[in-house]
């Protein structure tokens with residue numbers, strides 16, 4: 128485990144920045160993050176899920192996007208940082224979204240219980256990627272879909288200037304956390320490239336694994352299926 132990935136540290140960092148998270152997210156991405164979440168939901172638009180599990184749901188923007196697309200489904204929004212979930216409570220309105228404080232590496236669900244499992248900008252924070260993928264596979268129903276939306280490691284010097292210097296500087300001032308947006312940059316650069324992540328998903332048992340790069344490859348959406356019996 129990289130010491131930066133210590134769960135207690137990550138949890139406390141997200142609890143600390145929760146109040147400013149949405150603002151900074153939209154500000155730094157010029158609101159493109161909303162488009163990425165929209166594309167994530169569209170990737171499974173033909174499905175009729177009963178249960179969607181949004182892991183590392185944070186302030187629940189993706190959970191809300193799912194609830195709009197699938198108004199009949201139960202959307203479980205799970206996160207281990209309570210303050211992040213609290214920060215999104217005002218978005219729930221009449222949606223069938225159920226916030227749940229829990230750990231993505233030890234999901235409080237029986238095997239074969241979710242039709243769709245999503246994780247947006249959360250997987251790179253997991254202490255152990257393989258354990259996470261195994262856990263997602265366990266909880267998905269056969270034929271269920273895993274969706275992973277995540278930043279991709281990027282070598283573009285302009286992008287690195289933005290994410291390695293400008294974002295941490297503004298992030299420190301606005302979130303009042305000295306390191307959160309430095310950590311964002313480091314964790315993205317340390318995350319496996321798209322082909323490697325695809326291979327890790329296949330190693331965990333997922334089939335029909337594919338990915339799509341978005342917005343000049345800044346982010347990518349991976350998807351895979353748990354094999355039908």
Ligand SMILES: C[S@@+](CC[C@H](N)C(=O)[O-])C[C@H]1O[C@@H](n2cnc3c(N)ncnc32)[C@H](O)[C@@H]1O
Pocket residue numbers: 134137138141152182183184185186187188189205206207208211229230231232246247248249252253254
């Ligand atoms: C960058 S935020 C993403 C939030 C949201 N999915 C979004 O798209 O804005 C990452 C989230 O992952 C959560 N997280 C990280 N590791 C986790 C774990 N092991 N279990 C549950 N949540 C976790 C953090 O608390 C944080 O809310």
